[in-house]
Amino acid sequence: MAGLGALARKIFGSANDRKVKAFKAKVAEITALEPEVQALSDEDLRARTEQFREQLKNGASLDDILAPAFATVREAAKRALGQRHYDVQLIGGMVLNSGQIAEMRTGEGKTLVATAPVYLNALTGKGVHVVTVNDYLAQRDSDWMGQVYRFLGLTVGCITHGLSDDERRAAYAADVTYGTNNEFGFDYLRDNMKHEREAMVQREHNYAIVDEVDSILVDEARTPLIISGPLEDRSDFYNTVDTFIPHLTEEDYELDEKARSVSFTEAGNEKLEGILSEAGLLKGDHLYDVDNVAVVHHLQQALKAHKLFQRDKDYIVRNDEVVIIDEFTGRMMPGRRFSEGLHQALEAREHVSIQPENQTLASITFQNYFRMYNKLAGMTGTAATEADEFADIYSLEVVEIPTNRDVSRIDDDDEVYRTVEEKFLAIVKLIDDCKERGQPILVGTTSIEKSEYLAELLKKHGYKQIDVTDPASFIAAQQQEGGKAKVFAVLNARYHEQEALIISQAGLPGAVTIATNMAGRGTDIQLGGNVDMRLDIEVGEMPEGEKRAAREAEIKAEAEELKQKALAAGGLYVIGTERHESRRIDNQLRGRSGRQGDPGHSKFFLSLQDDLMRIFGSERMDSMLQKLGLEEGEAIIHPWINKALEKAQQKVEARNFDVRKNLLKFDDVMNDQRKVVFEQRIDLMDGDTIQETVADMRHDVIEDLVTRHIPERAYPEQWDTDGLLEEVRTILNMDLPVKEWADEEGIADEEVKERLRRAADEAMADKAAKYSPDIMRQVEKAVLLQTLDNLWREHLSNLDHLRSAVAFRGYAQRDPLQEYKTESFTLFENMLAQLRQITTAQLMRVELVTEQPPAQPELPEMHAHHIDPVTGEDEMAEPRDPEKPETWGKVGRNEPCPCGSGKKYKHCHGALT
Known part of the structure; x- marks a missing residue:
């Protein structure tokens, strides 16, 4: 069969050959325009940018102007850089423009390839993002290729770590913006924690070209971007749990190296019950009682730390900290930490200082971030082996671009x-x-x-x-x-x-x-x-x-x-x-x-x-x-051994793909909710007034209150007037004659609702008159946004716990994903009910000391980890100022003291702590 396939490809060409061939006619068209653009002066060449923009405004499509635009870029690159695009580079550019992945071998000039589609798509005025793996490449490419764009009259921005919001806003407003996947993702998350639309830095997600697309959309996509804030210190607890693991023997746990999983056996559970009981950590009679969920979770993480992770392969210990090693690049990633207590378990195992866990404030996977773009494309030297994943998750096709010169490397068996x-x-x-x-x-x-x-x-x-x-x-x-x-x-x-x-x-x-x-x-x-x-x-x-x-x-x-x-x-x-x-x-x-x-x-x-x-x-x-x-x-x-190994690798790749796909299915559930919350926030910030929204929420709360305490078609003597009166005082901050209303002849629940609505609306109208309607509108917006943010963070934590719990439902022949969808929807509904109630209660109680507009609430303390793959350093960390110890962050005991004394930290400022 393989022989027949090879014969067919020889006669008809492969599907990839046919795709490439389709672009070759356009290359001939671009080359035919070369004498015309060569004859233009620099000013005339630059003037073509405005001409193209006019054509687009008058209804032309990008495809209509592709050939002249690419010919213009090719000439501009010759003049600005001294480099002329090869024909295969133009084909690569057309693949990128069509929203696909261009697979080009190392050394074929991918950086130059991107200039043609970037220029073409930037003409729409909606912005183009070029995504790189680290700050160094983002800065290098924006400076280097920026010469071409600036020559043609476009503006270029670059997003790197350490920029202020104003600098970021200016960079995103440029026609072409370079930056790393982490910076783009974190800016999106931070934007959705802002309280004013003007404070946001990003604009629409129009078109992105991802460099090293396999590294970013496959390798990096294994873990989400997370913005977090610190929780309380629990070092003693992690150290205690760590001491239990050495008591276990091989009969107490099951290790699966293929699936990289480890779990306790029945014998292990019994042994742990005894150990926990002696240590006073067991609540109830059994390990899996609901009160022991947290302890069991951390026991499992400690077991993973001991049995699945190897020092100097998965992590190294340096300067009193556990530093992760990226399995794909072999680089250290200080600042990046394993989640859900696993990093603390490794710190306990290695007897180094244990850093407290963080609470998630916002998170998104790269899959869901990059799928927001109207058009997405990528380039790399190696994508064909992951073609199924790119097609399935991102709807991206991989097109192999021929090399400019034939490859003469010999690959031995x-x-x-x-x-x-x-x-x-x-x-x-x-x-x-x-x-x-x-x-x-x-x-x-x-x-x-x-x-x-x-x-x-x-x-x-x-x-x-x-x-x-x-x-x-x-x-x-x-x-x-x-x-x-x-x-x-x-x-x-x-x-x-x-x-x-x-x-x-x-x-x-x-x-x-x-x-x-x-x-x-x-x-x-x-x-x-x-x-x-x-x-x-x-x-x-x-x-x-x-x-x-x-x-x-x-x-x-x-x-x-x-x-x-x-x-x-x-x-x-x-x-x-x-x-x-x-x-x-x-x-x-x-x-x-x-x-x-x-x-x-x-x-x-x-x-x-x-x-x-x-x-x-x-x-x-x-x-x-x-x-x-x-x-x-x-x-x-023997070639057969190569084939057998390749099949083994394909099995591992397929398994890893299934894992990522399964994780994405769960994240998609949260992503739907995230989109709703983030869109609502933007609508709230965009509105001049949210008075109607707040009034509707207040009326819904009153509806729920009355429904809870006055059953449908119940007689007044069956009403829970005491409970209703208490909740009216607590939530609406009003003392109303609810009991007297119940004694009135012919009164029904609808009349009670109407009276409560009228009283609450009058109370809010009085507040608006007292403080001025403008100030009250600002207060309403601030209270609603702040309450929504706090509840959303709590909801993220609940979803994390739910995700851990539903995994065990499979044992009861129930689909964990379906269970997660159902229960997460219930949690989301509960969150919205709480939002209505808390917002209403706060607004009914609010008293302003001054008539000045309230200050915008401060954002919580945030930690975002962004590791530069070149240096291995955490680029999200503040640079150390020798004069300001508060900027030093965590300093290793044996590191040179950041104050510049030349002594080790433990013998200098570290001696004081």
Whole structure:
């Protein structure tokens, strides 16, 4: 069947080929316009922007002006940047304009590709967002590509951490706005906590192009964006719970590495009941009594912390804190914390200071944020393996764009060894071979632990690790003995500050670079080294003049010579030390080699002890290899093994997709409610007066009050007049003769409702007359918005608890998702009933001391975590001011004191605490 499919593709072309072919006619049209735009002066070229805008106002569509607009951008890029779009880059731009994902290999110039569709869509005046993975790339791309947009008369903004609301508002008002996924998402959440429409910074979500779309919409989309505020400290409780776990044996819990889950067995539950009872923490007779829900939750989190998480793989301990390591990029993410008490459980396990949990104030998943855009597009080097997910969740199709030059990289079949030790010895042998012929080597590992294991092994074989903290000596060491010196560099989360330097020189002849995952690094490895980086390091401080010019020419000539040596040696050799769960991450590593037609080589080394091989049943293969007489140090190499591994990876990817899809189904329920609440807030802020809304709420409350205490068609003697009188006093703040009304002949519940409505309306009218209608309108708006915000936060917490609880309904053959939908709707209705009652009660009681308009309520203390994937630092944290200890945040005991004394914190300001 596979053969028939290949034959059909050969004759008819694949579906992807047909899509690409459809765009080629448009490329010819754009190229035909080139002589015309080349003849224009700069002013005339810029004037085309207004002409296009006029055409759009007069009813033309974006497709109508695509060819002349793209031709204009191509010419502007030539003049502003000295770069002309290749034909394949124009095809990529058309794919992006049509709201699809352009898959383009590393080094094909995705940054330039985006300029054409961005310009075209910015002509509508509704704004275009270009989304990047970190602040560095957002700033770099807005400065770099901004030259093209500004040349054509468009405005460009850039959203980075640390901007004020006014600066953000100005950046969003620009025609083109660059920023990170986190910044865009957090600004949306913060906007929906503001109390005035003018204070909001974002405008409509018109069109977004997401760079590294797989990293942002798949990897990053596993966790929501959360804005939170602190709760009380419960360190003792976490430490106590942590001491229970070492008492458990393997019979007390079930561990499933494939599903990354662990749970208590019956024996474990009985043992824990005894332990908790002795510790005085068990309420009632059984562990699963409703009063023990919180304790059980934290016991499960402590079990996860001990059995599912490995130090130096999933997290590291640094400066008295547990720092998460991103499994896809291998970078540290200080500031990002696991939720629901899991991070506190890890802190208790590692005996470091326990930070208090936070209450969620607002949250959204990237899936639901990016689905708000009218048009969404993305670009990356690796998306085909996740095509189903992009289509299913985001309605995005993946189109593979042909390379400008044919790829000449050789991808070898995997080598499979019996043990990890044999595998790494084979890797060292290959590194020796590459060193001998001066071929640059990039070794990709899946964790810090593995990269350090390989580093130690290389040291035993006579290699020396280069100090990466001094750029000049680092470059000199890499070039020592023409690249044949036995030296190597390590790039992982422990050395993230030197990342750009290490990557820039990884293409030098004979350079050996060990890297923990190469996903989304935003930098190409150039053969012969990165000239711009060398110029910056070696002549950056030199004054302008002949001496500097001579040194620059010398460096450029040297780099060209080194490039030729690296090319002659076969280009960059990429070595994978094991297969990742996702084929996409393996492809990203491979894609570092063979950019723009360069030669290259890639090979993966595996052992039967690797996680992927071990989890997917390598015992049978091990016994089979022993029977076949596989000697120590020998490998099995066969295309069938590659196919089997690919199938295993596909299974893992499918499972992970199902997990994300299931999480999204639950989040969609909350998202529907969030949209209603956020839209209501905007309507309230936009309205000049909400008097009618408040009056309707007051009347609904009175309706509910009377219905509760006066049953339908009941006789007056059956009325609960005492209860009604009490609630009228509590909620409406009025003392009314309710009991006397009940004694009146022929009175019914409708008459009571009418009297209460009239009395309440008169009381509010008196307040408005007393304080002035304008001030009262402002008070009504402030009270309603503040009450809505407080109840929404409480509702988010209730939904979190509900989500944990409904998971167990599956045991009773009930669909947890359906249960969640039903009960969350009930909770939402309850929240709205509370909103009506609390708002009415507050407004009926409000007394203003002054006749000045009330101040807008302050926003609560907020913490938003935004981790820069390049530096690993929390970009949402305030920069430290040596003069102001309140800006320092949490300082590690052994860190240099932020005051600048040069002493360790524990011996300086830390000694005072």
